[in-house]
Amino acid sequence: MIRIHRMIHLGLSLSLAFLAASAAAEMRVASSDLNIGGQKKSVAGSEERFQEYRDLRDGFLINDILLRLEGETSPYFMNFKARNAARADESYKVRGGAYGKWDIAASYDRTPHNYYTGTMILGNAGTGRLTFSDQVTRSYLEANEQTRQDRGSLARTDATLEDSLQQAVIRDLISGADPMSFKLQRERSSLSLGLNLAPEVKTWVKVNHEKRDGARPMGSGTYERYFQPFPNNATTHFEDQFVLTGTELVEPIHYYTTTLNAGGGVYKKGWLADVEYTFTDFHNSDRTLRWANPFRTTDAGAKSELGANANSYDRSRFVEGQLSLPPSSQSHDVVLSGSVELPLHSRFTGSLSYGLINQRELLAPYTLNSAIAGVNGAPANVTTEGATPVQRFNGEIWTLTQSYALTSRPIDSLGASLKYRYYDYKNQSDRIAFPGYAGFGESYWRTTRNDSGAPVQNDAASYTRQTTTLGVDYQLAQPLNVEADLLWDRYDHKQQRIDGTDEVGAGTGFVYKPVKVASLKGSYHWAHRTVQNYKGGATKANPEAKGLANFNWADRIRQRTNLRAELTPAEALSFGFGGQYQDDAYGAGDRFGYKSQKNLMGSVDASYDLSENFSVSANYVRERRKGLIQNAAKDDAFNLAGALDDDFAADNFNPFNYWNTEITEDVDTIGFEATLRPIPEKVALNAGYEFSESRMRFDTWNPNAEGATAAGEDGAKLLNGAAQVWPVVVNRQHDLRVGGSYQMLKNLKVGLNYLFSWYQVNDFTNNASYLSGASGENTTKLVRIGDKHYDYTAHMVGTYLAYQF
Template identity: 20%
Template sequence: MIRGIPMKAKIAVLAIFLILLPFAVAFAEDSTDGSSSASSGREPVLKIPNLSGEITMTGQTVGLIGNPSKYNEYRDNKENYFFGSVKLKYDDDKYWFYLKAEDIGYDTQHYKLDGGIYGIVKYYLEYKEIPHIYSLGDRTIFNGAGSANLTTMTGYASLPATRWNPIDYSVNRQQEGGGLRLDLIKPFYVEFSASRESRNGTRPITATNDSRNGPLTEFPQPIDYVTEVFMGEIGYITEPIFASAYLQYTDFTNNNENLYFTNISNSLGSSTDRSNAGQTDTLTLPPSNQNYNYGFKGSVELPLHSRFNVSLSGSDETSDARYLTSSVVSTTSNTPNPTYTYPYANGDNRWHGKVDNQNYSFVLTSHPIYFFDYSLFYKYNARQNKSDNPSATSSLENSVAYPVSYRKNNLGLDVSFKLPAHFILFGAYDYEKANNSIEYKTYTIPETTDNNWKVGLKWTGAKFMSAKIWYERMNRDGSNDYSYPLKTAFNSNATTGTTFDKLAPYKNLFDTGSQNRDKIKTRVNIFPVETLDIGLGYNYKRSTYPEATIGLQNSRSDEFYVDAGYTFGKYAKLNGYLAYEDLKMYSFMRVCTSTTTVNNCNPNSTTQDASNYNFDFTLRDKSFDYGLGLDVYVIPQKVTLRVQYDSVRSDGNADYTILNQAALNALGVPTAAIPTGQNNSNIDIPNMDLYRKNTILAKVMWNVTHNFSVALGYAFEHYHYDDFGYNNYPSTYTIVDSSGNVTYLTGAYSDPSYNASLAFLTLKYSFK
């Protein structure tokens, strides 16, 4: 091991060695050839045939008005920069390699080398950086940003936000790795690979400072993750049989599993005792974990043009974390005594997590006669959670969490028939049954059964057109079981009375509960002449939840799209696209107070007042994307002008309908701004995740010579974001509630709108 040298430097040295290796061997062969050197009376000459590549250099300048965070979210944050890329390819009868180097020296740099000796060995080396900028130019009341220990600034409460500590939220990801495949002893092969990914930086995170609904504090979460993956595989390949076995080990390390911060809430404890404010509190972060993944894959050819495939795999995931023995939250004493105690398993103070997964897949594909083929499959997936069952006793309430396990059985058949007149009829059916379990408890949805059908028709009977349409149907039985009523927060102290979730008998969890779903998809491709092609499509999807009394009732989406291209001889080419989607989700909801009787939580009850009432909620999201591009061949094969316009937009809104006037009045009394008080019009949300992004590009490309080209261009990008939750972001970065409690923000994600202008010049040299 070479210590003190960065991993990417080691990869670069090894890559150079592997690139030069075939040339060195070729030179050695040339120098020992009897027809060369002294025997021929001429000097040895090193020739590098079959070598090609390109070198690209780009200079770029950016003019930005507005928030740079969104524009540079996955870019290197520089206004003026010069970057280059290199591509090299070598290929002869024995050796080959392909080298790619992009954005050299920047936070988006990417290097990859593939190569090998035909029939003997293949290898690859790769290094890549991926930046993720969350938010720039923000402010925080905490010292120690980037570390796992955050303390408040002295006098932060009286300081303006402009005097808080500056903070940029960003995470840089570095990926490096390589692999090797040996085919020396055919029909056997062996593969090895190793990779490492590190993530470093900070991102915004928000937590409550007490057990209530507020106040909140936003602070920087340290990101210091390392993921290492090692994999080995051995296989056997012949004409009728393929078999392989593999083992993979993954290790995820979080160097900060706990974040310690000053709890600033002035509402801790009783109304007269706020002495706990300013104490150190703890927030748990993702724990380190390890994973062993192993498996077998194989296939064999059978008579009647058939093949049987099998895949058997499993994984063992483990993770340990230290129990928190105290928390400032909900403390009612002047002394920060532990408020949580755990019955430690095996006498230690750590939680031990373990999850085992098993996956089996068997697939038979066959084409017994020319007009018929089919695929029959069976899949089994089981997840057994063997983690500890942590239970806690606290001064507020007792709680217990139970590991969830499940198993799934999936059986299906796909068929296809060739019919006269160039029609193809295809269909499918699959049956899936899932069993969910919580140890020692009855699960809300213990079992789900899915029946899926699909039937479709494809036509290719004309040279100028093809068409395809298919229909899918899913029926899911969720088998809701409320023999064990849900309890809030798994509160083990709650055995009777008002702490039960009285809405539980009327809920239907939409992801696992009973559901009926219909899908229709169509696609038509038209190319009436050689220079014109058109694609049209429509997708329909509707889901209903028949057992849901409250919650999501149904959803529907309609999607239309068209794309087209036309070539004007040797002079120009026009391309365009348009896509529109309309999504609607309807929910029927019930509000009831925690102190009312169970009957008052029944949505079919006649009780409708300010504290117990029904309401409708409809969420609608419309997206509309379109674009148009034109290439003009000013001088064919020499000078090309490209103009492109793209537009992406999304409009979301939420419509609320409360049919009880007393409930409406409770939401807000008449004011000068709203003289009529709250009604079913002004309680709606007209702007939910509404955004616009428009881009214009103009570019001139000039092939100066066969090897050298120049591109000069300009691009303008406009982005506007409008959302009720982010609009009117407080300039003070603080929000004060009616009790005087203060929520402290940092400015993350505020006002992401921007206008960006970009000018660039690209020089490219190609050779063969």
């Protein structure tokens, strides 16, 4: 892959050399621009957040280079553009050739993604193997493990004081670790050649290469449920307590994607047709991620409360864990497309695409935990690759895409369009039946995929999608245009927990412009999605809870309204007012899941352009997003008869433990821009300010709290099923930009800019590096990557010189 990357770089150099050699004697500089400068910044807090997708470095900068060459008496041309040269967000583009005959183009760019600075107690971050080299500390942590037998029935009770000892060690390790920055870097390069065999016949070849390199945080872990029974009744309980184990990891990103396109077409006045072949190769340098467990030096399996081999307690006791990473793959795609003009100002367009995606990745071992070998039917060689039924996964997916559109405008006031799209995703990958898998934190062998006894095998899910839309627009009168549209969208699934969905919709809209200085635009759309045979929960076909529906497959009614008014009372003055409302209602008959999402947005903007020497604009946007989720705490089967005992009475989600969560986010955004030229064509001043604040509120309640209280419970049957009060999450950002420029000469300008940026987030999920003691659960062996503080205060001053040749 690196070789391909270098070949494209070589192609860029050869392109420049070839263009220069072929036309140097006949070329002239049509235009050129150079922008250079320097800047200095000061950042207190998270520099990664401040520069999340950019590189604002100190020192000398080459901001922009533009060069355009034209042939004096020949059709040759060449354009070159560079931006942010020699920086992590640099880009270069060059294109040249002979007008109407041929052209060569090449490009290269980079984009950073900076996450945050954190601390890891594991080493070799960014590789496929995370290590923990301090074996003395590791042995001490293992020797002071508090097992289920040691702890007793209470998860949060430090019965032997070993939790405190382990917590102290982990805190020391985190405080002593060197901070590191977690980030990705994306590099893209391309080379293309276009050749016109005739004025109406074009051919092309393109090569694109993308490299992604870096380290991305990811989570891993499991939990243990401590059942708290009622006195003298071991079959029901009043609370669940939890022990959480896991390590926040760093996924190595070493992705290489190469794409080759080759095609040609005929482009006539009344019709056109072309064909293109695309080959894509995706290569991941890391098959798996392995990491050391700092709490273990020897493998051990999960246990019961009595210390026997079981899946309930003492999980995640492996020495080394593993995760499979995205596999390398290849794809082929052939696209045929065409278009033809028809009578009555009509046109028909269509495209047909066949595709194949395949991969032949080696399967990883079931686990690296040798302690579960032979336990509950696990193979004796469970830690070797040869233990799996096949050595490689034969993945093969065929796709067929058809898209057709008929548009017509028989008269000036009437237009219509009919569109149809068909997509077939056929998964012909091998279905592999496994004897089991390493579950429960890779510490126990499980022979079924879920509690309902589904066999352990992969699902080769396939589906087809058909979408048809019909649209009509009509000018009723000179100031009024109206439009209407219809929608039909159908999915058919195979080897999935649903047979399919049908969605029908309709919409209407208008544009009203009674006078030249005012206009009003609006639209309304309605759609209803119905579900065919969503398989019942808690079964082999669907392991989810009974009554829980994936919102992507749930019955849905969607309504969306848009309104926009614009007013220009004077040539220099304009106002705009906008609004949008969307209401999605999901799964009206489903017990659990995502139930609704309502979004409301209003905006106002104004601009005043007094002259070329003074302009000002401002805007304000208010958004409210409100979503509702219906949940429940897992419990025993219903043990109280009553009106709440419904079709799910044999299930283990008691209505007294239902709890709903409504998440409401309010966002205010203010923007201001101003430009002043006190000395026209010489001095220009500009200023801008942006403010954004987001407030996210979490409201939880038990819809059956009164019934639970009447039945003798304290607002819920389970203590952990009671509604909780959550803090409000607040994000605020201020950005102030001021600058000025002076036109020293006709082709020379200098400028000075200043940026102040301030960001603060108050989020209860990222304010602690080590959660032990910060929650109601036992998190002694849950280790995260340092504090995730994103706040910053930044100042930046920059100067530049812009010169036109």
